[in-house]
Amino acid sequence: MTPFLRALGRGAAIAAALPACYLLAALILGLLPANRDARPAAAGVPVYLDSNGVHTSLVLPAQTAAADWKAQFPPERLRRSDRFGGAPYVAIGWGSRAFYLETRNWSDLTPGKTLAALAYDRSVLHVEYLWQAPANAGLLLLAPDQYARLADFVRRSAATDAAGLPRWLPGRHYDDNDAFYQAMGRYTPIQTCNQWVRDALDAAGARTALWAPFSQPLFWHIGH
Template sequence: MRIVRIGVVLALAVPALAVGAYLLAAMVLSRLPVDGQPAARQGVEVFVCTNGVHTDLVLPAVTVAVDWTVDLPNGDFPGAGPWASHRSFGWGDRAFYLETRQWSDLRPSTALSALFGRGPSVMHVYALHRPAGSPDCGVVVLDEGQYDALAAFVRGSFRRDGDGRVMPLPGSGYGATDLFYEAVGHYSPVETCNEWTGKALRAAGVTMAAWAPFESGVMRWVR
């Protein structure tokens, strides 16, 4: 019986220690900066927005250097209208995004698939108005080279067909102003949706956390 009790204690202790180590690493590394370039005084205004759990990049739909409407035409967002001056980008696990429209929809199989990085990923894109002044958003200004690097990272996160075109998932959006697209990579506790945002900003030379698995690890550097 003693051996059984030891086994039970270990079975409970090992996951608890793993979770504790994960949270400790997240707390430390989300406060440890990877220093970027000095803030640009003029350039492209980029927003980083949160819903309290997940972060998105919000970029101008069209600039001199980058026209997102080539890959993401207005026709993909029929409800957006001419006021949609920006596109938001959020990367994540396909099953979690598409099958968990609200928390009550969450199934253990979906959570486990995301946890172990087994499923494909998607890019969630909204057509929206410039979110200036929103308390849920921070803003950074990037020079031309920085914005090119950021755009290259985002573009490289889309899965593409043999002709180089992005691959939308018809009818997958939550409404008429958003749509999901096939993406590259697999979600995991290390490669989270928020860490994708952090990687994009680090690629652009923005001072950012060394690792940002949670939204707070991103937002603390852009607010």
């Protein structure tokens, strides 16, 4: 076998092993806790984790002393602000612009869009106003100071204009109750939508996974 073919074979073996190494690292670091000694607050601000099995969002009270999300993400930018302007909850998710804006349904997913998302894609925030928290969402309570840190993390995730307000993407919606905003950071296999939620919980000092590129590890540590 020529040196070229040997090198090609080694490269192929390494490429084949990378997905397995990625999944193993996600499992191990997902099981290991950050903020190991943190315990859920006995009372405080309810924070919900809502997941479709792939993507996780934070579901937060629309208005508290620490954060007025209606001022940050005005309901007037919804298609039906008359129906959802008074909603008491807001769901906020961070993720790949290509995934969010061009793959509303799994049938919209193409290899090109997948590669675009994994190749250091730009990010957006998806903001939805809800009349109630999702029935199957995970729940944790954060003390007021913890919630203030989480809210600050979320605010800093939005790209802002000269007035310091999140940059809205006009005309981008899934339904009548949502809007999109430009976000900070790039989507990569390391920094995923679920990792953003993990980082928000870590910023609050809540117990969470050391690394959570997938949604499941976020729920393993709730209630500990």
